[in-house]
Every structure is written in C-alpha cells, then in structure tokens.
Amino acid sequence: MPNFTLPRPARITRGQKVSAALVATASCAAALAFTAAPSNAETTAADAPATVKPVSANGLPLTAKDRADDGKKAQRAASSVTAGHLKVTAVEKQGHAAEQAANRSVERKAISKPKAAPKRYANNLDGWIRESLAIMKDKGIPGSYEGLHRNIMRESSGNPNAVNDWDINAINGVPSKGLLQVIQPTFDTYHVAGTPHKLTDPIANITAAANYAAHRYGSIDNVNSAY
Numbered sequence: 554m555p556n557f558t559l560p561r562p563a564r565i566t567r568g569q570k571v572s573a574a575l576v577a578t579a580s581c582a583a584a585l586a587f588t589a590a591p592s593n594a595e596t597t598a599a600d601a602p603a604t605v606k607p608v609s610a611n612g613l614p615l616t617a618k619d620r621a622d623d624g625k626k627a628q629r630a631a632s633s634v635t636a637g638h639l640k641v642t643a644v645e646k647q648g649h650a651a652e653q654a655a656n657r658s659v660e661r662k663a664i665s666k667p668k669a670a671p672k673r674y675a676n677n678l679d680g681w682i683r684e685s686l687a688i689m690k691d692k693g694i695p696g697s698y699e700g701l702h703r704n705i706m707r708e709s710s711g712n713p714n715a716v717n718d719w720d721i722n723a724i725n726g727v728p729s730k731g732l733l734q735v736i737q738p739t740f741d742t743y744h745v746a747g748t749p750h751k752l753t754d755p756i757a758n759i760t761a762a763a764n765y766a767a768h769r770y771g772s773i774d775n776v777n778s779a780y
Contacts, residue, residue, distance in 0.1 A: 678702075678711045678755075681732070685759040692745055696763045700774030705759070707778075708734040713755045731758035739765055 672687070674680035682701050689696055709715035709732050717729040727736045731753045740752045743764040748757040766773040766780060 678705070678732075681713075681755040681759060685756050685763070688745060688747065688756070688760050689763055692760075692764075694745070694760070694764050694767050695772040695774070696767070697774055700772065700776070701759060701763065704762075704773060704776055704780075705732045708732065713758065714753055731755070731762075733758055733762035735762050735765070743768070 674684040682698055682705070685701065686696065686698060688694075705711055708729075711732065713732050715731065715734070717723055717734055720729065722729050722736050727738060729736050732755055735752065735758055737752055740758070740761045743761045744750060744757065745760040745764055748754065748760055751757055763773045766776050770776055770780070
C-alpha cells in the first residue's frame with residue numbers, strides 16, 4: 554500500500570479557545586435580545602388603534618363614489634335652501650311693490666278725481682221745476698215736469714210771490730202762498746230737508762207741495778184742481 558502521511562491538524566491555543574467562546578456568547582445574547590424586543594415599527598403598528606372607516610346606511614364602508622354622492626347631496630341641499638330664501642325674498646318684494654303700487658293708485662285717484670261741481674239751474678220757472686225734480690228724485694218723491702208745471706200755472710201763473718187773500722184759508726188768517734199756493738202749516742209739515750225753510754222760496758214751495766200731494770193723492774201728477 555502506498556504510504557500516505559496525514560497532515561497534522563493545527564493546534565488551537567487556550568487563548569484562542571477563550572476568545573471564540575466569548576464571541577459565541579455575545580452573538581447568542583444579541584440574537585436573544587433582538588428576538589425578545591420587538592422593533593419600534595412593530596410596536597407602533599400593534600399599539601395604534603384601528604382606523605375608523607365611515608360606513609353607509611347599509612353598514613358597508615363608503616366608497617369614493619358614495620362620498621362624491623354625499624357631497625353632491627349637500628350641495629343640492631344648500632342650493633335648495635338658498636333658492637328657497639331667494640324665492641321668499643322675491644315674493645316679499647313683489648308683495649311690497651304691489652302694495653306700494655296700490656297705494657299710489659289710490660292716492661292718484663284721490664288727487665286726480667275732482668269733486669263734481671254742483672249743477673246750476675236757471676233762475677226761472679223752468680230751472681225751479683228741474684231743480685225741484687232732482688231733489689224729489691233723491692228723496693223718493695214722485696212727480697213729473699208736466700204735473701208740476703200744469704199745477705203751478707193754474708195756482709199762481711208761475712209767480713213765486715203770489716198770495717191768495719180771498720179763500721177760506723185767507724179768511725182764517727193762513728193765506729196760500731207761492732207757486733203751488735201752500736199754507737204755512739202744510740209747508741211746515743211737509744217741508745223737504747235741504748231746501749230753504751221759507752214758504753215763498755220757489756224750490757222749497759214746489760217740493761213741499763209735491764211731498765204733500767204724494768201723501769194725499771199719490772203724486773202731484775194726480776192733482777188737477779184745488780187741493
């Protein structure tokens with residue numbers, strides 16, 4: 554057999570053994586310390602509270618679309634409130650403007666509408682009859698132009714100062730006077746308010762006589778003789 558000579562293993566001194574033991578011991582301690590103490594990142598992640606995510610009405614987390622829809626709803630709600638406020642304000646302004654316009658219209662009517670001037674009648678028999686008829690109409694006393702004119706012409710011939718000094722009334726001290734020959738007691742009883750309280754005044758005489766005839770005969774038109 555071939556004669557092989559095995560190399561002799563290197564000798565390790567005592568000092569080298571001690572150093573190696575110390576290195577091994579230090580490495581184990583470091584490994585144990587790294588394993589036992591979690592890193593800062595791990596500690597923060599473990600200790601931090603879970604993030605609360607918003608959810609929808611059905612309990613599911615809100616998506617980006619849900620948040621966008623909520624934003625649009627909020628904008629529409631705000632727009633609706635603003636529009637409602639503007640509408641209310643516009644209605645209030647319109648009502649105020651209409652009220653002011655109505656007030657101005659009333660003021661213009663009050664200013665622009667002059668009072669009707671009283672109608673003037675001629676100071677003659679025709680004018681006296683026409684004015685008397687207007688008063689009679691207002692007071693509801695019946696009579697016509699023809700009825701008044703006919704009786705006036707028979708009684709006084711149209712003389713407002715005519716006086717009867719020969720009949721029974723004259724004998725009794727209360728003569729008939731005026732256009733329609735009325736005695737004072739009759740005139741006082743049937744005098745029409747708004748006319749002069751004077752027996753021989755043409756208007757007062759005619760209206761009082763017509764009022765008396767209306768009560769006794771129904772109308773001056775029904776009188777065709779002494780009454």
